[in-house]
Amino acid sequence: MLSHALLSATLALNAVRALLFDVFGTVVDWRGSLVREGRVLGARKGLQVDWAEFADAWRAGYRPAMERVRRGELPWMNIDQLHRLILDDILPRFGVHGLSETEIDELNRAWHRLRPWPDGVRGLKRLKSKFVISTLSNGNISLLTEMAKHASLPWDCILSAELFHCYKPDPGTYLGASALLGLQPEQALMVAAHEDDLAAARAQGLRTAFVRRPREFGRRSGYNLPRDGGFDLVADDFVHLAVQLGA
Amino acid sequence: MLSHALLSATLALNAVRALLFDVFGTVVDWRGSLVREGRVLGARKGLQVDWAEFADAWRAGYRPAMERVRRGELPWMNIDQLHRLILDDILPRFGVHGLSETEIDELNRAWHRLRPWPDGVRGLKRLKSKFVISTLSNGNISLLTEMAKHASLPWDCILSAELFHCYKPDPGTYLGASALLGLQPEQALMVAAHEDDLAAARAQGLRTAFVRRPREFGRRSGYNLPRDGGFDLVADDFVHLAVQLGA
Numbered sequence A, B: 001m002l003s004h005a006l007l008s009a010t011l012a013l014n015a016v017r018a019l020l021f022d023v024f025g026t027v028v029d030w031r032g033s034l035v036r037e038g039r040v041l042g043a044r045k046g047l048q049v050d051w052a053e054f055a056d057a058w059r060a061g062y063r064p065a066m067e068r069v070r071r072g073e074l075p076w077m078n079i080d081q082l083h084r085l086i087l088d089d090i091l092p093r094f095g096v097h098g099l100s101e102t103e104i105d106e107l108n109r110a111w112h113r114l115r116p117w118p119d120g121v122r123g124l125k126r127l128k129s130k131f132v133i134s135t136l137s138n139g140n141i142s143l144l145t146e147m148a149k150h151a152s153l154p155w156d157c158i159l160s161a162e163l164f165h166c167y168k169p170d171p172g173t174y175l176g177a178s179a180l181l182g183l184q185p186e187q188a189l190m191v192a193a194h195e196d197d198l199a200a201a202r203a204q205g206l207r208t209a210f211v212r213r214p215r216e217f218g219r220r221s222g223y224n225l226p227r228d229g230g231f232d233l234v235a236d237d238f239v240h241l242a243v244q245l246g247a
Helices: A004-014 A030-045 A051-060 A062-070 A079-093 A101-113 A120-128 A141-151 A171-180 A195-203 A238-244 B004-014 B030-045 B051-060 B062-070 B079-093 B101-113 B120-128 B141-151 B171-180 B195-203 B238-244
Strands: A018-021 A132-137 A157-160 A188-192 A207-211 A233-235 B018-021 B132-137 B157-160 B188-192 B207-211 B233-235
Touching: A018 A171, A030 A051, A030 A101, A051 A062, A051 A079, A062 A079, A079 A101, A079 A141, A101 A141, A120 A132, A120 A238, A132 A141, A132 A171, A132 B141, A141 A157, A141 B132, A141 B157, A157 B141, A157 B157, A171 A188, A171 A195, A188 A195, A195 A207, A207 A238, A233 A238, B018 B171, B030 B051, B030 B101, B051 B062, B051 B079, B062 B079, B079 B101, B079 B141, B101 B141, B120 B132, B120 B238, B132 B141, B132 B171, B141 B157, B171 B188, B171 B195, B188 B195, B195 B207, B207 B238, B233 B238
Parallel strands: A018 A132, A018 A188, A132 A157, A188 A207, A207 A233, B018 B132, B018 B188, B132 B157, B188 B207, B207 B233
Antiparallel strands: none
16 A cells, blocks of 8 residues: 555646656766766876866856856856856966867867766657656757757757756746746656755655766765655656656 | 859858748647647546637737836736636636646646647757757746657757747847857848748848748647748758758
């Protein structure tokens, strides 16, 4: 016999029609991908850089930059533009000089070529057989589109904070994405490896699935599994999520 | 030796990175699909309706309704809402009474289930191997997403006039779509079976490909191939377009 709590969760998820995915860290391994790209560039240009530290510094600049946009200190800028702003700042800090504009732009587009976690494509294909699967990322549309093409991510639809001119965790992103898919918030399930993203989605009425990505910040980073965050589902990867959703 | 005109066209198209597709009539056979859906409904409900005339009347209401939105006489409404407005008007005109709200809504969603022309999926797959392929339709995002899922249309990205709150042929749709893909207008090729759509795209600097769909309005409709409309390409179908683009 199903427990009352489990029964309630099952009934709640019965209404779900679409899955909205956070992308950086949840679908793709941004850190490993950036390290790989950095090493190739470094070898070609004879650069002595700790690319893991470089990747961490680049990512660390992302949230403060986005917050400046959210507070209105910066005009609307998409993630490509924010990534470039941060890159121009950290290149000299890591002693990288003499790259051409083309080379810097190419490095900035490493974010368009991030690689999925090993379960990513297989899990998404299973989930797609039962649900509409869409991105809901702060990454811009062209970044997400090129990433999907590069990594064979089988999205039904590419949605981005860029469409709403506000960044997650602003409510407009979650409500905007649900509305564009013709759904009530409770018919959409937000999938992410980050508690703050899910908490903000839940506050707008969306269902939530937490996916564990313990290596997002590298093998040696401390990783604390979230305490009970009140998520509808918790999964080890996308295949595990598909199993739980009967897909 | 290439003629000067052909060489210019080839050079112009060398810059193209993405193909933007009109959908109703260009990718899918809206008329044949609606007739099929209507007949199934008619048989089930015992309705005596000429479904080809019904489909034509439904489609005929579309442009005037959209023009009312464009002129500001109606607030922003997406195509699902406009289709429903027209449907509520034509059902009694065709003597259809007694459908439940669920049945009317289901009929309205026939537009989400339109079927592609026979060359559609095969041609798109070839074009996708070389270019980003995206919709640029007046149809809303959820309509286009469900249609793609239903008909296995392999879009890289789903873009819609709905994102810009203006309808083609407003310039904001063509420029907005190019910008979201990170492209200059001349790096985008608009593909459509309708001259007015292409003329408006060209006026904003996009490249243009006219695809012949002589049966869009039925086998017995008169179909006039456009005179030289100054399109960059003219194709018999999507496979022919792929051949011309080397995809």
